[in-house]
Structures are given as C-alpha cells and as structure tokens.
Amino acid sequence: MNLNPKSAKMLDYFASQMVKVSKPGIFWLAIATVFIIGGFYALIVQIVEGHIVTGMRDNVVWGIFIANFIFFIGISYAGALISGILHLLRVEWRTPIIRIAEIITVISTLIGPAYILLCMGRLDRLHHLALFGRIQSPIIWDVMAITTYLIGSIIFLYLASIRDLAALRDYPFKSKWRNKIYTILAIGFNGTPKQNRYLDRSLDIMSAIIIPLAILVHSVLAWIFGMTLRPGWHSTIFAPYFVVAAVFSGTGVLIIALWIFRKYYKLESYITKIHFNYLGIILMILGALYAYFTFSEYLTSWYGSETWEMEVLYKLFNPNEYWWWFFFAAIIGVVLPIIVILIPKFRNINSITAVSVIAVLALWVKRYLIIIPTLEAPLLPLQDMRPEYIHYTPTIIEWLLTFAGVALFCVLFFLFSKFMPILPVVKADEGNYAELRKTVLKRIVKEKMKETEIKESEKMKDL
Amino acid sequence: MKNLCKHILILGLIILFGMGNVFAQKAKKKTTRVGVAYFKSDTKIETLVATLRVKEKRYIPLNDAVLTFYSVSDTLKVLLAKIRTDENGQAIFALANNSKIAKDSTGLMAFVVEYEGNSLLKDAKRKITVKQAGLEVSFFQKDTIKFIEIEAKTADPNTQAAPINNLKIKLYIKGTFSLLNFANEKTDKNGIVRVEFPIDMPGDTLGVLTIVAKIEEDDVYGTVESRGEINWGIPVPLVKEKQRGLGDTDAPLWMVYTLITLLSAVWFHYLYVIFMIIKIKLAKL
Numbered sequence: 001m002n003l004n005p006k007s008a009k010m011l012d013y014f015a016s017q018m019v020k021v022s023k024p025g026i027f028w029l030a031i032a033t034v035f036i037i038g039g040f041y042a043l044i045v046q047i048v049e050g051h052i053v054t055g056m057r058d059n060v061v062w063g064i065f066i067a068n069f070i071f072f073i074g075i076s077y078a079g080a081l082i083s084g085i086l087h088l089l090r091v092e093w094r095t096p097i098i099r100i101a102e103i104i105t106v107i108s109t110l111i112g113p114a115y116i117l118l119c120m121g122r123l124d125r126l127h128h129l130a131l132f133g134r135i136q137s138p139i140i141w142d143v144m145a146i147t148t149y150l151i152g153s154i155i156f157l158y159l160a161s162i163r164d165l166a167a168l169r170d171y172p173f174k175s176k177w178r179n180k181i182y183t184i185l186a187i188g189f190n191g192t193p194k195q196n197r198y199l200d201r202s203l204d205i206m207s208a209i210i211i212p213l214a215i216l217v218h219s220v221l222a223w224i225f226g227m228t229l230r231p232g233w234h235s236t237i238f239a240p241y242f243v244v245a246a247v248f249s250g251t252g253v254l255i256i257a258l259w260i261f262r263k264y265y266k267l268e269s270y271i272t273k274i275h276f277n278y279l280g281i282i283l284m285i286l287g288a289l290y291a292y293f294t295f296s297e298y299l300t301s302w303y304g305s306e307t308w309e310m311e312v313l314y315k316l317f318n319p320n321e322y323w324w325w326f327f328f329a330a331i332i333g334v335v336l337p338i339i340v341i342l343i344p345k346f347r348n349i350n351s352i353t354a355v356s357v358i359a360v361l362a363l364w365v366k367r368y369l370i371i372i373p374t375l376e377a378p379l380l381p382l383q384d385m386r387p388e389y390i391h392y393t394p395t396i397i398e399w400l401l402t403f404a405g406v407a408l409f410c411v412l413f414f415l416f417s418k419f420m421p422i423l424p425v426v427k428a429d430e431g432n433y434a435e436l437r438k439t440v441l442k443r444i445v446k447e448k449m450k451e452t453e454i455k456e457s458e459k460m461k462d463l
Numbered sequence: 464m465k466n467l468c469k470h471i472l473i474l475g476l477i478i479l480f481g482m483g484n485v486f487a488q489k490a491k492k493k494t495t496r497v498g499v500a501y502f503k504s505d506t507k508i509e510t511l512v513a514t515l516r517v518k519e520k521r522y523i524p525l526n527d528a529v530l531t532f533y534s535v536s537d538t539l540k541v542l543l544a545k546i547r548t549d550e551n552g553q554a555i556f557a558l559a560n561n562s563k564i565a566k567d568s569t570g571l572m573a574f575v576v577e578y579e580g581n582s583l584l585k586d587a588k589r590k591i592t593v594k595q596a597g598l599e600v601s602f603f604q605k606d607t608i609k610f611i612e613i614e615a616k617t618a619d620p621n622t623q624a625a626p627i628n629n630l631k632i633k634l635y636i637k638g639t640f641s642l643l644n645f646a647n648e649k650t651d652k653n654g655i656v657r658v659e660f661p662i663d664m665p666g667d668t669l670g671v672l673t674i675v676a677k678i679e680e681d682d683v684y685g686t687v688e689s690r691g692e693i694n695w696g697i698p699v700p701l702v703k704e705k706q707r708g709l710g711d712t713d714a715p716l717w718m719v720y721t722l723i724t725l726l727s728a729v730w731f732h733y734l735y736v737i738f739m740i741i742k743i744k745l746a747k748l
C-alpha cells in the first residue's frame with residue numbers, strides 16, 4: 001500500500017500554507033479581532049451594569065442573543081448532517097466538503113450556547129441547572145442534548161482527522177510544538193490494516209449516530225418554544241420546521257465557507273463548480289421544504305383566527321412593524337436562492353455563494369422574528385407601560401456581542417485551518433506515512449539543492 | 464303695543480313648550496312591576512324574594528332600586544325592611560322568625576312589597592300570602608321494591624303540625640349541574656306521597672343519590688324544598704385525574720426512562736468509539 005503522490009503533494013501544499021499568514025489573512029484577522037475586542041468590552045459593560053444595558057425587559061425577556069443561539073446551533077446541525085450523510089453514503093464528491101462541515105459543527109456548537117449564558121441574569125447560579133434541574137423542562141433536555149452533541153461532534157471531527165494528524169506528525173515542521181501536538185493527537189496511527197479497520201468502524205458509528213442526534217437536538221431546541229402556550233410558538237410542526245431551517249442555513253454557511261477557503265488557499269482544483277452545484281441543489285431543495293413549512297405554519301395560524309395568534313400575525317404583516325423583515329426572511333431569502341439555482345443560466349460559483357449569503361441572513365432574521373413578535377404579544381394586556389417594555393430594540397451592547405460571536409466563529413475557523421488541512425488529505429486506503437515522509441523530504445532536499453545550485457551559479461557569475 | 468304683543472307671543476310660546484315638556488315627562492314615566500315569591504330551603508331558611516322589573520320593550524330587571532317589605536294584617540302594616548335590588552333586580556328578605564311578622568289564626572302570613580317609584584318610573588307593589596309548610600323525605604323498602612316517602616305538613620311553630628292533602632309535590636334527583644325531575648305526585652289525605660325509587664340512576668362513588676322534594680310556586684305555601692340522601696344509586700367509580708407530572712417534583716416515569724434510554728444509547732456508542740481509539744493506539748506498529 002503506497003501513499004498516493006497526489007495526497008503527499010496536497011499535504012505539502014497545506015503544510016506550507018499552515019505555517020504562514022498572507023496579507024489579506026492578517027487584514028481580516030485584524031478586523032475580526034477588533035470586533036472580538038468590541039464584544040469583550042460589551043461583555044464587561046453587561047457584567048458591570050447588568051442586563052439593563054440590553055434591550056431585554058420584563059415583557060420581551062429574550063432578544064437577539066437567543067436568535068444568535070438558534071442560528072449558531074442551527075448551522076452546526078447542518079454541518080453534522082451533511083458530513084454524516086455524505087460519509088455514510090460514501091458520496092464521491094464529499095471529500096472537500098466534509099472537513100469544513102465538521103469544523104462548522106464544532107465551532108458553532110461552542111459559540112451558540114455562549115449566548116444563552118449572556119442571556120442569564122444570575123450566572124453565579126448556573127450550577128443550579130445540574131443540582132436542581134427538572135427533567136420535565138425542555139431547557140434541561142436542551143442542556144443535555146447540546147452537551148452530548150458537542151462531545152459527539154468533537155469525537156467525529158477527531159476521528160475524521162486522525163489520518164491527517166498522522167501525516168502531519170510525520171511532516172518535518174520546524175516548530176517543535178506542532179510536532180508534539182500532532183504526535184499526541186495521532187495516537188500512533190500508522191495506517192496498519194487493523195488501525196484502518198478500527199478507525200473506519202468508529203467513523204461509521206459516529207456518522208450514523210450524529211445524524212439522528214442532530215435531528216433530535218434541534219427538535220429539542222424547537223420544543224423549548226413549541227411546548228409553551230405562546231402564539232407563534234405553540235406548534236406541532238416546530239421541530240421539523242426548525243430542523244429544515246437549520247440545515248437550510250447551515251448549507252448556506254457551508255457554501256460560503258467553501259467559497260472563502262477556495263479563494264484564500266487557492267483550492268480551485270480541489271473545490272470545483274461541481275461541489276457548489278451539488279450543494280446549491282441541496283440548498284434549493286431545503287429552501288423549497290422550508291418555504292412549504294413556513295406557508296403551512298402561517299396559513300394554519302391565520303385560518304384558525306385565534307386572537308393571540310392573530311396579534312402576532314398582524315405584527316408580522318404590518319408594514320410599520322415587521323412586514324419588511326418578514327418579507328425578506330420568508331420570501332426573498334427563500335425564493336431568490338431557488339430561482340438562481342434552478343435556472344442553469346444563473347447558476348455559477350459566485351451566484352450560488354451570493355444567494356447563500358442572502359439565505360443565511362434571511363434565516364437569522366427569521367430566528368429574530370420567531371422570538372421577538374411573540375414576546376411583544378403578551379398573554380395579559382399591558383397598560384400604561386413604557387414603550388421599551390412593550391417593543392424590543394437591540395442595544396449597541398447586544399449588537400457588539402453578536403458581531404463578536406460571528407468574528408470569533410471566523411477566527412476559530414481560520415485558526416483551525418492553520419492547525420489542520422482544511423480539506424482531508426490522506427484517504428482511507430492510504431497509510432504508508434514513511435513513504436509520505438520520504439516524498440516530502442525528497443522535495444525539500446531537491447529545493448535545497450536547487451537553492452544551493454542557484455547560489456553557486458550566482459557566485460560563479462560574480463567571480 | 465307692537466312690542467307688547469311680541470313679548471306676549473314669546474311668553475306664550477315659552478309656557479306652551481315648557482308645559483309640553485312637563486306633560487312629556489309625565490307621559491314618559493315607565494311602568495314597573497314587582498314580583499314576590501316565598502322560598503323555604505332544605506335548611507329551613509325562609510326568604511321572600513322580590514323582583515323589580517321595568518317595562519322597556521319588554522320587562523327587564525331594575526337594579527339599585529329600593530323595595531320596602533311590610534308585614535300586613537287586617538289592621539296593621541308593619542315595616543320589615545328596605546332592601547336595594549341587585550343586578551338581577553332582586554331584593555331578598557330573610558324571615559328568620561321575625562317577631563314583627565303578623566299571622567292570622569290559621570297561620571297565614573301576608574306581606575306587601577312596594578316600590579315607591581320616582582320621576583321616571585311608576586310606583587308598584589305586590590301582596591303575597593303564605594302559610595308555612597314543611598316536607599319530610601324518607602326512604603323505605605318493601606320486599607325488593609324501594610320507595611321514597613314524602614310527608615307534607617304545616618309548619619307554623621305556634622300551632623300543631625297538620626298534614627296537607629292534595630298538594631302537588633315534584634321529585635328530583637340532584638345532578639352535578641341541575642335537578643332531574645322524575646316524578647310529580649299529589650299528597651293523599653295523610654299528606655303523604657309514595658314513589659318507587661328509580662334504581663337505575665348513577666350515584667356517586669358509594670351510589671349515594673340526593674332526592675329533592677319540592678312544592679313549587681304553590682298559591683298558599685310558596686316554594687318549599689326538602690332533601691334526603693340514600694345509597695340506592697349505581698356506584699360510579701371515581702375517574703382519577705391523570706397526573707402528567709410536569710408540575711410535580713418528580714418527572715413522569717416514561718420521560719425519565721426515555722431520556723435514560725436515549726442518552727445511554729448515545730453515550731454507549733461514544734464509549735465504544737473511545738474504546739476503539741484506545742485500540743488504535745495499542746495496535747500501532
């Protein structure tokens with residue numbers, strides 16, 4: 001079993017990219033860092049001043065923090081689902097997509113729940129969840145589900161990275177810390193038939209378990225809303241609706257990530273138009289499904305004419321309140337991706353990415369519209385209240401923390417790409433890492449010799 | 464002269480319209496009606512319930528109006544109480560062995576309820592005469608047949624109780640929300656009504672049924688009610704309210720088991736995969 005020279009070349013390419021940061025990379029990293037610092041400042045202000053610095057009040061108790069939470073958890077599920085399904089079905093074109101999808105899963109599952117913590121008034125009582133948590137509460141289900149899911153995603157990502165970690169271990173990096181970490185993480189993997197068998201079995205198990213887990217976990221998140229008797233939330237289709245919306249937005253994020261890394265690392269030969277087309281078609285199908293659920297949900301509410309439900313619907317359809325947001329989230333963000341991807345003339349890498357950006361933004365707005373209008377339609381009529389108690393407006397602190405979360409997501413993604421190849425390099429049927437090491441060493445020796453030759457010829461010229 | 468005529472004309476018009484207004488007000492005075500009924504409950508509380516209505520398109524209850532209750536005899540008219548009507552136009556006066564209430568030699572009580580009226584409403588009054596009566600409900604079984612026996616007697620505390628014959632008695636079974644009428648009989652010469660007990664009626668968990676015997680709106684005795692309880696009905700097992708456990712300290716068992724099963728299934732696979740990772744480490748060359 002010889003190592004594929006193509007893989008060795010690819011690893012070599014990535015390894016050389018991993019140890020340096022280009023000028024555009026530094027520029028974007030600096031911008032992201034500014035946002036993160038801004039978020040850190042906002043966090044301190046919120047801790048010192050309390051939740052009064054946010055737009056959340058007695059009536060509207062959840063704001064954009066919860067919208068961000070659902071958004072991040074949503075895209076994480078898409079990553080798990082896509083990578084799990086593609087792995088199980090052994091889809092040929094999965095290779096360039098699968099690692100990015102797995103990274104999206106882990107990073108967004110780490111960032112999403114942080115917004116819940118930002119929402120909590122008494123963080124010092126966080127441990128009460130474990131001590132006094134009631135199994136009957138969907139919030140406890142969510143805590144258990146997300147924790148389990150995060151651990152599963154990390155295991156899945158790790159398993160899928162072992163072959164590349166072993167290859168990186170054998171790669172002659174200059175920095176010792178890299179070699180040390182790769183040696184620890186590679187756990188002595190050498191691609192022996194036994195090791196390959198164990199690894200493949202583990203990957204199959206994890207990819208099989210991560211799919212129902214992702215569906216279940218996002219359903220649990222939907223049930224936090226669906227189990228309450230609030231207009232706009234109390235719906236039996238909320239769980240599948242959330243799952244479809246999550247995969248829809250997650251696929252959008254995946255396409256955007258592919259486009260960025262393709263550009264940044266110049267991976268045009270690995271990430272081709274086919275990948276964008278296939279993911280675009282998935283996005284289109286999910287968009288149609290999402291549109292169907294949206295129509296079904298609002299038609300049922302409207303037809304029932306239940307007073308509370310109508311109050312929320314009037315808010316959504318009122319041009320002075322949320323109509324334009326709703327129009328963007330439910331119509332533009334769905335119809336536009338479908339049209340662009342459906343018509344072959346419009347379908348190209350840039351257009352697919354552009355409509356993905358629109359779909360992702362629309363789905364963020366949709367999460368906002370799920371939370372705020374419902375909370376602005378209280379169960380008991382409010383009288384003589386201050387406007388900010390009835391209408392929610394996010395404050396600068398909330399926006400800073402929101403942008404910081406997005407920036408942190410990008411930075412972590414970038415840092416991960418500096419630690420691991422962003423695409424899987426070593427395939428399952430490869431395993432001769434000594435051969436890889438030899439190939440790489442040969443190239444380095446060749447380069448050195450070439451350099452020496454050039455220097456000598458220059459010296460000779462000088463003489 | 465011309466001016467004088469003018470002033471006289473204006474004055475005449477004022478008087479004409481002013482008087483017209485007075486007449487109009489008099490003409491607008493609405494008719495009122497007082498109704499009085501006597502009730503004697505199962506707990507032997509006697510009340511006079513007076514209802515005041517005003518005629519609009521039809522008679523509707525008039526609230527917040529004062530009704531005056533009098534006890535009357537051939538020679539006397541004694542004020543008993545002045546009571547304001549409630550939102551149903553009702554004013555309720557409890558007799559409660561009031562010493563002011565006059566009775567004739569036969570035990571007949573006479574009451575007058577008056578409404579004084581005002582500038583918009585006409586006055587009204589109503590007289591009612593009542594004799595005190597009592598009903599006794601008892602149960603007995605003859606061979607296999609079960610009976611209810613109702614005994615109607617006069618109930619004047621000053622005279623000896625006498626049976627009331629030919630008095631219409633209505634029998635009901637008390638339901639959750641209303642009374643179910645199952646017999647209407649007249650008392651015999653001993654003042655007694657015997658009715659076969661309806662054995663096919665569902666009772667409470669012990670089969671207890673409440674039988675209500677009533678003299679209803681009788682011209683002499685008013686409305687008198689008496690009740691009796693017996694466990695001759697069909698026992699109906701108590702429908703236990705299903706505890707969902709969501710508001711309890713302990714979660715429903717199915718939820719606990721489902722959660723444990725799901726989490727165990729997932730975590731078992733995690734542990735198995737971790738075990739495989741260890742095996743990968745051990746299987747190195």
